[in-house]
Each structure stands twice: as C-alpha cells, then as structure tokens.
Amino acid sequence: MAHAGGLGLLHTIRPQxxxxxxxxxxSRLAHxxxxxxxxxxxxxxxxxxxxxxHSRVSCISRVNHxxxxxxxxxxxxxxxxxxxxxxxxxxxxxxxxxxxxxxxYCKGVISASLLEATKAILAFFYPRATQEKLARTxxxxxxxxxxxxxxxxxxxxxxxxxxxSFDLSTTATVFQTPYYxxxxxxxxxxxxxxxxxxxxxxxxxxxxxxxxxxxSVFPLMCQYMDGSTSSSLHEVKLGFQKFGGxxxxxxxxxxxxxIDEVLAxxxxxxxxxxxxxxxFGTAAHATHxxxxxxxxxxxxxxxxxxxxxxxxxxxxxEADPDKIAAVIDQLSGFMFHNNCENRSFESFDHxxxxxxxxxxxxxxxxxxxxxxxxxxxxxxxxxYPLEQLAARLRAFADxxxxxVYLEPGEASITNSATLEVSVLDINVxxxxxxxxxxxxEAHMLDLLIYNLPARIEPxxxxxxxxxxxxxxxxxxxxxxxxxxxxxxxGDRISIQDAAGYTMVKKNWFNGVGMPSIVVARLDGTEELVxxxxxxxxxNSLS
Numbered sequence: 001m002a003h004a005g006g007l008g009l010l011h012t013i014r015p016q017x018x019x020x021x022x023x024x025x026x027s028r029l030a031h032x033x034x035x036x037x038x039x040x041x042x043x044x045x046x047x048x049x050x051x052x053x054h055s056r057v058s059c060i061s062r063v064n065h066x067x068x069x070x071x072x073x074x075x076x077x078x079x080x081x082x083x084x085x086x087x088x089x090x091x092x093x094x095x096x097x098x099x100x101x102x103x104x105y106c107k108g109v110i111s112a113s114l115l116e117a118t119k120a121i122l123a124f125f126y127p128r129a130t131q132e133k134l135a136r137t138x139x140x141x142x143x144x145x146x147x148x149x150x151x152x153x154x155x156x157x158x159x160x161x162x163x164x165s166f167d168l169s170t171t172a173t174v175f176q177t178p179y180y181x182x183x184x185x186x187x188x189x190x191x192x193x194x195x196x197x198x199x200x201x202x203x204x205x206x207x208x209x210x211x212x213x214x215x216s217v218f219p220l221m222c223q224y225m226d227g228s229t230s231s232s233l234h235e236v237k238l239g240f241q242k243f244g245g246x247x248x249x250x251x252x253x254x255x256x257x258x259i260d261e262v263l264a265x266x267x268x269x270x271x272x273x274x275x276x277x278x279x280f281g282t283a284a285h286a287t288h289x290x291x292x293x294x295x296x297x298x299x300x301x302x303x304x305x306x307x308x309x310x311x312x313x314x315x316x317x318e319a320d321p322d323k324i325a326a327v328i329d330q331l332s333g334f335m336f337h338n339n340c341e342n343r344s345f346e347s348f349d350h351x352x353x354x355x356x357x358x359x360x361x362x363x364x365x366x367x368x369x370x371x372x373x374x375x376x377x378x379x380x381x382x383x384y385p386l387e388q389l390a391a392r393l394r395a396f397a398d399x400x401x402x403x404v405y406l407e408p409g410e411a412s413i414t415n416s417a418t419l420e421v422s423v424l425d426i427n428v429x430x431x432x433x434x435x436x437x438x439x440x441e442a443h444m445l446d447l448l449i450y451n452l453p454a455r456i457e458p459x460x461x462x463x464x465x466x467x468x469x470x471x472x473x474x475x476x477x478x479x480x481x482x483x484x485x486x487x488x489x490g491d492r493i494s495i496q497d498a499a500g501y502t503m504v505k506k507n508w509f510n511g512v513g514m515p516s517i518v519v520a521r522l523d524g525t526e527e528l529v530x531x532x533x534x535x536x537x538x539n540s541l542s
Contacts, residue, residue, distance in 0.1 A: 178436075180419055181518045201397075203390075204246070205405075206226060208228075209238060211501055250269075259284075274318055274323060290333060297319075298310050301342040301344070336359075336373055345392075376409075380408075410501075415496070417497070421437055424436060424489065435469075437470060442510065445502075448475070470510075470512060471509055
C-alpha cells in the first residue's frame with residue numbers, strides 16, 4: 001500500500017506495479033499535465049520541487065509538487081512536527097510516514113489536532129505569505145478533507161481544487177471566473193433584520209428555497225430563521241436535511257409517487273387545491289401533521305403579469321370562500337402568497353385588509369392555528385418601515401389567534417452576492433461591446449425573462465460598454481454600463497445582486513461553463529464550495 005504524502009494530499013492507493021512510493025493523485029498539475037492518477041506514476045518521477053512554478057498554481061497542485069520522499073516527516077504529537085535532515089537534493093520537500101494515510105490525516109485536520117500543524121508546514125514552504133493567506137489555504141485543505149471523509153471521489157476533489165488558482169505569495173485569492181460570490185457579512189445584515197422582525201412581530205420566518213437554495217450558507221441562516229418552505233419534493237428534502245427547523249411542504253401539484261416522501265420530510269403540508277386535498281388529505285392526516293390550503297385572495301402586488309399570483313385564470317390556490325368553508329374541518333392553516341417584489345408597506349397593509357374582509361370569517365374558524373403570508377415583501381430594503389410591518393403582523397396574529405409565518409426569499413439574500421465575470425473580447429458595432437465569460441440565459445435567467453438590466457456599481461465614468469454574454473443568443477446582454485477606464489481582455493467585472501433566482505435557475509445552455517460558487521465567510525476567508533465541469537454537463541444529459 002502506498003503511503004500518503006505530506007499534508008495528506010496524496011491519495012492512498014494500491015500500486016499496480018509494486019511501487020512503494022506515493023502515487024501522484026492530483027488530476028491536474030500546473031505544468032506537468034502528463035502525470036495523472038490514471039498513469040499511476042510514482043511521485044518521484046516528477047521533476048524536483050526547486051524548479052519554478054507558474055504564477056497561478058492551485059494550492060493542491062503546488063503542495064503536491066513539493067511533496068516527495070526526500071525529507072520524511074514524522075507525526076510526533078498532534079501539534080508538533082519534526083523533520084529529518086534534508087536529502088542530497090537539498091529541496092524543501094516533505095512526505096508523511098507510511099503509518100499516516102490520507103484518511104487519518106484528514107480526521108486529524110477536521111478534529112483540529114493537525115490543522116495548526118498544516119498551517120505550520122505551509123508557513124515553512126511560503127515564509128513570505130501573509131497570515132491571512134495561510135489561513136485561507138488552511139481552510140481549503142480543511143474543505144478538501146471534509147470531502148475525503150464524506151466519500152467524495154478523489155478526482156472530483158482535485159477538479160474542484162483546480163479552480164482555486166492562486167499564489168501564496170500574493171495578497172488575494174484568485175478564483176477562475178465565472179463564479180457566484182456570496183458574502184456572509186452582507187447576508188448577515190439581512191439575517192439580523194429578519195431576526196428583528198421576528199422579535200417585534202412574533203412571526204416566524206421560513207427561507208423560500210425556490211429563490212435561494214445554496215446550502216453552504218445555511219449554517220449561518222438557520223441561526224436567524226425558523227426553517228424553510230418549498231415548491232417541490234426535492235426542495236422539501238433539501239430543507240429538511242440541510243436547513244433544519246420547521247419544513248413546510250408546498251407544491252402546485254404533488255404526484256402520487258411523491259407524497260410519502262413529502263410527508264416523511266416535512267412538518268406541515270400545504271395543498272394548492274381542493275382536488276389535491278381530497279386526493280392526499282387522508283394520507284397527510286394519518287401522519288398527524290398540520291394540513292393547510294393555499295388561498296388565492298384575488299388581489300396582488302406584482303409589477304409583472306408573468307409573476308402575478310392573482311392573474312386571470314390563476315392556478316395558484318383556491319379563491320371561493322364557500323368551497324373552502326366546506327372543508328375547513330380538514331385544515332389547520334392557510335397560505336396567502338400574493339406579494340411579488342412589494343416594496344410598499346402601504347400596499348401590503350391594504351391587501352392584508354382585503355384578505356381580512358373576504359376571508360376573515362374563515363380565519364376565525366375553530367382549528368385554524370396558523371397563517372402563512374408568503375414572501376415577496378421586501379422588508380430588507382433600505383428605508384422600509386420594519387416597525388410598522390411588525391405591528392401590523394402582530395395585530396393580525398392577535399385578532400385571529402394564529403401563528404403568522406413569512407416566507408422571505410429575496411429579502412433574505414438581497415445584495416449579498418455577485419456574479420464575478422471576466423472580459424474575453426472587446427468589439428465595436430456602433431457601440432463598444434465587452435464579451436464576458438458568462439451568460440444571462442444560463443446564469444442570470446431572470447434578467448432575460450423579465451427584460452431587466454443587470455446592476456454594476458459604481459456605473460460611472462467616461463467609457464460606455466454593452467456587457468454581453470457569450471452564448472449564441474443575440475439578446476444575451478447584461479446591459480450598458482459606464483467604466484472609469486477602457487475595458488481590456490482579462491478585466492474582472494462584478495455583477496451585483498446575484499443571489500436570488502440565479503443559482504437555482506442556472507443551466508447548461510450552449511454548454512457554457514457553469515459558475516462555481518464561492519463563499520466569503522465571516523472570518524474573512526473565501527471558500528470555493530462548489531464547482532462544475534464537463535462531467536456535470538454530460539451527466540445532465542442523456
């Protein structure tokens with residue numbers, strides 16, 4: 001059995017040729033592409049580490065270049081390392097002993113017993129690296145080890161690390177564009193506002209997974225929210241397994257083969273129609289879980305007919321109070337979801353009054369214990385009268401003696417993420433055109449659906465460009481923006497407010513590379529939490 005390399009970054013693998021040296025397991029090395037896991041070459045076959053590396057080398061690839069058998073490392077104690085004298089090669093290279101395989105190393109990293117040791121090794125290799133850079137690198141190795149311990153294929157992890165292109169001697173991590181960048185410090189602002197509304201109003205807040213489902217930041221969000229709500233079986237299971245708290249299950253229509261899993265992975269189930277209630281209500285009641293019905297109040301606030309839940313002939317919820325009254329004994333709550341990008345408290349207050357006037361007698365029925373008022377209320381916008389909203393919600397809850405739920409989607413994640421892109425080409429056709437390595441149709445679909453421009457800040461300067469996507473769609477255009485200096489190939493652009501209805505709608509149109517997902521953590525580190533490659537593209541097809 002070949003032994004793991006120093007830092008635990010070489011896969012423990014049984015050699016096919018009787019070699020006892022560690023085998024190279026990273027699938028891409030910056031300037032030795034011919035050496036890969038499939039070739040089963042011993043690491044000693046690589047040129048020595050003193051040879052210069054290219055400037056943008058991934059952390060894993062760089063360390064693998066430095067790991068050989070010439071300077072054995074012994075694990076003397078959890079936080080203490082000692083190395084034997086350098087070999088005749090006189091290179092700074094390390095390898096672990098044969099008794100320290102990869103999974104044991106990773107267990108040590110995750111338990112923190114070897115994490116500081118790892119940082120010490122990195123500091124040894126890169127004496128000029130900043131403490132911030134070393135901490136970021138350490139975090140990436142920790143992520144790698146989580147993948148190892150969870151059974152993620154080695155090749156997939158190494159493909160992931162290929163996107164962590166940076167040099168430890170620099171001051172900033174450079175990720176391969178395009179990627180979505182979620183900033184937890186900005187997300188926290190929204191979370192704190194939600195927590196304040198919950199405190200003032202007594203309402204509970206559920207994350208609307210249809211808007212945002214990037215579960216890598218759920219550990220932060222679940223501290224400030226009560227659970228999640230869904231629009232499909234997969235979202236139900238995601239919320240139940242990854243978010244925790246209360247899980248509300250809703251769908252425009254559940255299928256017969258889904259209902260058992262829906263009920264097993266939820267705390268409440270909300271049916272969209274009386275027909276769905278009749279078909280699946282018995283199964284739902286058998287679980288002794290609360291059962292609700294979506295009600296369409298016939299009034300809404302939406303700037304788009306496409307997204308208007310009360311549009312003519314809407315299929316979203318039941319609208320006849322008399323028909324609802326006939327099944328009231330089967331229900332414990334209602335969902336009213338009739339807001340869409342509603343930034344006006346006065347509009348919300350007026351519509352809630354309309355709901356009370358038409359359905360108030362149903363809300364006062366015995367057995368009705370909760371009401372969800374849905375999402376689409378932009379109470380995290382600057383200047384929104386949060387205290388007035390809280391007072392209105394509390395008064396509603398007190399009058400009808402119900403627990404009020406809100407389902408914030410955009411309000412949860414507004415202004416917390418960007419889509420980072422790079423300029424690939426500059427052209428002129430009546431206007432200056434900048435082609436970037438992304439696409440509206442594939443990566444920010446709502447811009448195309450609702451005919452909206454993207455937002456780039458500060459959007460000032462003398463130089464105007466149409467920023468265009470790279471797909472074959474003629475209208476794949478992010479918008480026209482102004483810049484302080486002329487754009488050049490390779491320039492980076494940050495497209496704002498890229499969290500809501502983006503990552504959940506991304507697709508493989510034209511086979512364009514799907515953006516990775518990076519999270520800027522509260523501690524200042526940046527972590528690549530997901531990346532996508534050719535295999536993902538192929539596996540999404542037949």
